Amino acid sequence: MQGERVVILGGGFAGIAAKLVYPNAILVDEKDFMVVTPRLVEVIEKNLPLSYALIHRKVDVKAKILKVDFKEKKVITTNGEIKFDKLIIALGYEQDLSKIKGAENYGIGFTLENIEKIKSFKEGSVVTILGGGALGVELAGALRKRGHIVNLVEAESRLLPYLVSDFSREVQRVLENQGVNVILSAKVEEVNQNEVVTTQGRIRSDYVIFSAGFSGPKIIKEMALSNKNNRMLVDRYLRSIDYDFVYGAGDCANFKDGFIPQSAQVSLQAGEVAMNNAIKDEKVEFKPVQRAIVLKIGEDYIGLIKNTVISGPIASFIKSFAISSLEGKVKKVNRLILAVFTRGVTSAYF
Secondary structure, eight states: OOTOEEEEOOOOOHHHHHHOOOOOSSSEEOOOOEEEEEHHHHHHHOOOOOOGGGOOOOOOOEEEEEEEEEETTEEETTEEEEEEEEEEEEOOEOOOOOSSHHHHHHHOOGGGGGHHHHOOTTTTEEEEEOSSSSHHHOOOOOHHHHTTTEEESSSSSSSTTOOOOHHHHHHHHHHHHTTOOHHHHOOOOEEEETEEEEEEEEEESEEEESSSEEEHHHHHTTOOOOTTTTTEEEEETTTTSTTTEEEEEEGEEEETSSOOOOSHHHHOOOHHHHHHHHSSOOOOOOOOOOEEEEEEEEEEEEETTTEEETTTTOOOOHHHHHHHHHHHHHHHHHHHHHHHHTTTOOOOOO
């Protein structure tokens, strides 16, 4: 490892975790902030400024990644070329609405650019949310609290189908008690103006929001990396199945023979493991663990710890602690990068 150059592409949850393991790595991102998605829901619910959901984050090289030359081992960016010996790709996710007819024309993606549009919905509007995962559930509670008529549509037979059924039932109970109309086993066939067509019938809607359809970024496919739904395929050590000097971490990567959940805590774990495997001879398998999941649904907090459902103040504390912990990691990365620039060690990147 002595003298090898490690480059991290992407400064999200996985990227900052990787940087903390090996501060000498070069962190590249086109933005100097990261988005805390659960706080975006709070921005909508409480009509807060968008800045509430953004955490300022320094990077070593602020540039857009254009492509990667794996043969020559260099990253081509809008700010020049960066050579590497080991590469960690942690480029997060994108939302793809193209697979459902009419979705791109009449649906609203859950993107940073659309938050103000969602906040501006007229009170009493009928809003249909497509996707009953964690984001869809929290968003349903937030919009119901704002006085909207809310439909939450899930294609599977229960909400949060990747978690234990007791949690799914309790989440559905909380939502329905708040007045959310939960529609299960309803696959979306088409989105029209003011209407969603599903296998369970048609739903009249003033607005349709997608809280599903998340994939890896298109650049993964453009790099010609083996992928599924634009998520690069990796082995159990998070190595690319195409190049043994390339690792994938976070939402942009998935096991070749399994599944990696897309969540902040799993991304943090992946970034740490990917970097350790990149810089050490002894490799460890990545075993993603969802230690705790806490949802804020309107004024209610409900969580899951080791398959035990929790609620109330304990759940609220865990959620607040998780976000504070993340902010602490970002601040530590900022201090590391600032210290490097203060010492004048800024050359030799390109």
